[in-house]
Amino acid sequence: MPSYVIPAKCTGCGDCVNVCPSHIMKFTKSGIFGRKAYNAEPESCWECYNCVKHCPQGAVQIRGYMDFTPLGGAVEVYRDEKTNRVYWTIRYRNGTVKYFVFPIRTTPWGSIKPPQEYPEPLKEFLRTPYLSCEHEQLGGNKLGVELPRMKVPEVVKVEVRG
Amino acid sequence: MTKVRYVDTDILIIGGGMAGSGAAWEARYWCRNCRIVLAEKANINRSGAVAMGLSAINTYMGLKCKENTVEDYVKYVRGDLMGIVREDLVYDYARHVDSTVHLFDEWGLPIWPEPKTGCYVREGKWQIMIHGESYKPIVAEAARKALGDENIFNRVMVTHLLKSPGNPNRVVGAIGFNVNDGTFYVFKAKATILAAGGGSQIYSLGPG
Ligand code: SF4
Ligand code: SF4
Numbered sequence: 001m002p003s004y005v006i007p008a009k010c011t012g013c014g015d016c017v018n019v020c021p022s023h024i025m026k027f028t029k030s031g032i033f034g035r036k037a038y039n040a041e042p043e044s045c046w047e048c049y050n051c052v053k054h055c056p057q058g059a060v061q062i063r064g065y066m067d068f069t070p071l072g073g074a075v076e077v078y079r080d081e082k083t084n085r086v087y088w089t090i091r092y093r094n095g096t097v098k099y100f101v102f103p104i105r106t107t108p109w110g111s112i113k114p115p116q117e118y119p120e121p122l123k124e125f126l127r128t129p130y131l132s133c134e135h136e137q138l139g140g141n142k143l144g145v146e147l148p149r150m151k152v153p154e155v156v157k158v159e160v161r162g
Numbered sequence: 163m164t165k166v167r168y169v170d171t172d173i174l175i176i177g178g179g180m181a182g183s184g185a186a187w188e189a190r191y192w193c194r195n196c197r198i199v200l201a202e203k204a205n206i207n208r209s210g211a212v213a214m215g216l217s218a219i220n221t222y223m224g225l226k227c228k229e230n231t232v233e234d235y236v237k238y239v240r241g242d243l244m245g246i247v248r249e250d251l252v253y254d255y256a257r258h259v260d261s262t263v264h265l266f267d268e269w270g271l272p273i274w275p276e277p278k279t280g281c282y283v284r285e286g287k288w289q290i291m292i293h294g295e296s297y298k299p300i301v302a303e304a305a306r307k308a309l310g311d312e313n314i315f316n317r318v319m320v321t322h323l324l325k326s327p328g329n330p331n332r333v334v335g336a337i338g339f340n341v342n343d344g345t346f347y348v349f350k351a352k353a354t355i356l357a358a359g360g361g362s363q364i365y366s367l368g369p370g
Binding site for chain 1: 187188190191192194203204205207208209210213214225226257258260261262264265268269270271272293295296300303304307308317341
């Protein structure tokens with residue numbers, strides 16, 4: 001079932017157009033109600049639900065189109081990045097409605113520590129078989145591969161005599 | 163009149179799916195002063211084969227809990243594909259899977275924990291269960307932080323690799339165009355990482 005924009009709810013903000021990975025969410029020509037988004041190629045839609053999740057108006061449904069499966073089933077999704085939950089509403093054609101809630105993330109959005117905030121590795125570590133942070137993430141040298149620890153070696157003091 | 167933009171960079175990553183995002187993270191970890199740019203034909207937040215989310219991670223060794231070894235995995239893949247595999251390549255990706263999954267866990271991907279053992283809930287010998295609705299946005303956040311949003315070119319479809327005139331085996335960049343406004347892009351790069359996935363529309367449901 002492809003996505004369908006309910007024109008009366010759509011404000012034309014473009015979030016769905018921006019996010020659609022298939023590049024098939026398009027704007028209509030601006031009419032008296034302003035521009036509206038619509039799924040320009042339902043047969044190419046891969047039903048990823050991204051337009052549904054990203055629409056701030058809840059204007060996008062996944063449902064069978066009238067000419068193909070006019071049966072009344074539909075799926076709506078509300079995704080909340082504040083509470084980190086995704087809420088699913090499944091409407092069956094016989095009127096049954098089911099709701100599901102799932103967590104989407106365990107940390108706040110924007111909290112990832114970027115790679116440039118890790119201590120800079122020595123260039124010779126590029127020759128080791130490990131990726132970034134891998135040694136630590138595996139809890140030490142578990143694969144039996146000899147590897148220098150990802151620490152900058154201490155400067156050896158040289159005593160000058162005489 | 164088509165606009166042309168030239169982008170000079172140290173590292174060019176083509177494709178902003180899971181592989182391209184991972185390459186962005188890794189490249190920035192190892193090279194703090196490089197200019198790294200990424201060209202993606204959709205929006206990196208929701209693009210590639212993981213755009214819609216996943217409910218499981220299909221390969222996780224469990225080295226930490228001694229569930230499997232990398233060698234077990236290579237044996238399994240060899241049996242599954244009736245021997246027609248490059249074992250070295252299978253080994254090579256398998257040994258990196260665990261640490262990557264641990265990194266995802268740290269970033270906030272909800273992986274089902276197994277409270278008794280401190281490992282993850284298994285769905286099969288190699289699978290672990292996740293609430294993966296936001297799998298891609300989480301990984302994309304890491305990539306965006308690594309490169310900076312100004313170095314990510316969304317909606318740019320790369321069509322050709324540029325080869326060095328002196329050495330036809332050397333790639334020195336790529337060209338592409340913005341699918342919205344047709345702006346033509348010429349990327350010149352010292353190194354190019356091709357992470358562009360499979361062919362377009364070969365499978366009806368896929369990013370191409
Ligand atoms: S479901 Fe996915 S592919 Fe289909 S229109 Fe929406 S965003 Fe695009
Ligand atoms: S995101 Fe929703 S409101 Fe905005 S253009 Fe798309 S359908 Fe309309």
